[in-house]
Amino acid sequence: xxxxxxxxxxxxxxxxxxxxxxxxxxxxxxxxxxxxxxxxxxxxxxxxxxxxxxxxxxxxxxxxxxxxxxxxxxxxxxxxxxxxxxxxxxxxxxxxxxxxxxxxxxxxxxxxxxxxxxxxxxxxxxxxxxxxxxxxxxxxxxxxxxxxxxxxxxxxxxxxxxxxxxxxxxxxxxxxxxxxxxxxxxxxxxxxxxxxxxxxxxxxxxxxxxxxxxxxxxxxxxxxxxxxxxxxxxxxxxxxxxxxxxxxxxxxxxxxxxxxxxxxxxxxxxxxxxxxxxxxxxxxxxxxxxxxxxxxxxxxxxxxxxxxxxxxxxxxxxxxxxxxxxxxxxxxxxxxxxxxxxxxxxxxxxxxxxxxxxxxxxxxxxxxxxxxxxxxxxxxxxxxxxxxxxxxxxxxxxxxxxxxxxxxxxxxxxxxxxxxxxxxxxxxxxxxxxxxxxxxxxxxxxxxxxxxxxxxxx
Numbered sequence: 001x002x003x004x005x006x007x008x009x010x011x012x013x014x015x016x017x018x019x020x021x022x023x024x025x026x027x028x029x030x031x032x033x034x035x036x037x038x039x040x041x042x043x044x045x046x047x048x049x050x051x052x053x054x055x056x057x058x059x060x061x062x063x064x065x066x067x068x069x070x071x072x073x074x075x076x077x078x079x080x081x082x083x084x085x086x087x088x089x090x091x092x093x094x095x096x097x098x099x100x101x102x103x104x105x106x107x108x109x110x111x112x113x114x115x116x117x118x119x120x121x122x123x124x125x126x127x128x129x130x131x132x133x134x135x136x137x138x139x140x141x142x143x144x145x146x147x148x149x150x151x152x153x154x155x156x157x158x159x160x161x162x163x164x165x166x167x168x169x170x171x172x173x174x175x176x177x178x179x180x181x182x183x184x185x186x187x188x189x190x191x192x193x194x195x196x197x198x199x200x201x202x203x204x205x206x207x208x209x210x211x212x213x214x215x216x217x218x219x220x221x222x223x224x225x226x227x228x229x230x231x232x233x234x235x236x237x238x239x240x241x242x243x244x245x246x247x248x249x250x251x252x253x254x255x256x257x258x259x260x261x262x263x264x265x266x267x268x269x270x271x272x273x274x275x276x277x278x279x280x281x282x283x284x285x286x287x288x289x290x291x292x293x294x295x296x297x298x299x300x301x302x303x304x305x306x307x308x309x310x311x312x313x314x315x316x317x318x319x320x321x322x323x324x325x326x327x328x329x330x331x332x333x334x335x336x337x338x339x340x341x342x343x344x345x346x347x348x349x350x351x352x353x354x355x356x357x358x359x360x361x362x363x364x365x366x367x368x369x370x371x372x373x374x375x376x377x378x379x380x381x382x383x384x385x386x387x388x389x390x391x392x393x394x395x396x397x398x399x400x401x402x403x404x405x406x407x408x409x410x411x412x413x414x415x416x417x418x419x420x421x422x423x424x425x426x427x428x429x430x431x432x433x434x435x436x437x438x439x440x441x442x443x444x445x446x447x448x449x450x451x452x453x454x455x456x457x458x
Contacts, residue, residue: 268289
């Protein structure tokens with residue numbers, strides 16, 4: 001759309017232009033002859049201005065507005081200006097584009113000359129997005145960070161972090177259009193880790209006393225791919241397809257008032273999974289549990305304690321799959337360590353473990369001086385935390401005492417403080433200052449500021 005301020009000195013004659021006959025002083029001798037309709041009058045687009053440019057290079061936009069100069073009548077100018085506006089918006093670097101058409105002015109102005117001005121508002125240098133996705137027996141939270149127009153020619157750098165109940169992935173992509181041919185583009189993507197699943201499930205949930213029971217069968221076709229050039233042999237050996245068919249049972253007792261930032265109540269969750277007896281190439285018994293207790297204290301503070309644990313027992317001589325093992329580390333479990341960066345490893349790649357435990361103690365308090373009390377400020381809490389845990393593989397012929405001894409060795413732990421933001425009753429964000437302790441050889445740490453986002457936190 002465009003706004004037509006004036007077309008003088010172009011003649012504005014012809015039938016039905018919104019001018020009443022009584023408003024025109026007609027000559028007494030004879031009437032004026034009929035003239036061309038304005039849309040058929042030849043015009044020349046002398047200049048095209050683009051106002052509001054900051055970091056965008058003008059040579060990129062030349063291709064998008066070139067057709068405006070080829071217009072030869074007013075209607076054509078308006079149509080091609082609108083098309084150019086759509087092309088500018090399609091680049092994804094402008095938040096708003098407005099068009100202004102006016103008569104040419106200046107010493108070199110032609111009687112039928114026009115100036116077209118595009119008034120643009122550029123996007124911010126950095127934008128973010130947050131959304132949640134729900135699929136078949138799977139939920140995930142996706143955080144995106146985008147840098148539009150990185151080098152001034154509509155390039156776009158995007159980082160995406162996806163955390164779900166079945167997979168976690170990091171994606172980095174770079175987009176660069178070819179000037180004048182937006183459809184032709186260069187796009188590079190790098191996935192640091194991806195675990196793709198195609199699944200079919202059947203489940204039944206029912207209450208029993210004060211618990212919620214769930215029985216489920218799950219058939220999953222999994223693919224581990226997108227390996228980097230430096231992937232270890234252990235990772236490459238597990239790449240490709242695997243099929244899991246399993247029966248599982250979950251028992252949940254949840255008396256918390258909120259699943260994200262509870263103030264009172266407790267949670268007990270016990271999960272068992274048996275794979276291999278209904279088909280597939282994965283054969284194991286998997287047990288894990290989660291316990292959480294919350295208690296409201298003085299001055300609107302809350303003390304929270306959590307304990308996680310799990311055990312993976314393979315059947316036969318075949319080793320367990322990397323997709324079935326447990327992982328620890330990161331802002332959602334043992335803070336102060338990088339994501340899934342502790343425990344068994346091979347050439348810098350973390351392979352997960354067959355047994356783990358993790359515990360956390362938190363003290364949540366309101367923000368100092370209570371800014372925004374009763375409103376937006378109530379979504380924030382400060383917290384002091386202490387986390388500890390261990391992840392390892394067990395030799396099942398050694399007996400329970402040897403297993404407990406190994407789980408008690410080389411304990412990683414950390415402490416710190418931070419700010420928590422509750423996003424409804426779906427997820428939460430954390431910005432923490434972490435001090436990792438008990439670091440073992442090969443562990444990757446995040447000493448200092450660490451950002452976390454997720455739907456399940458220790």
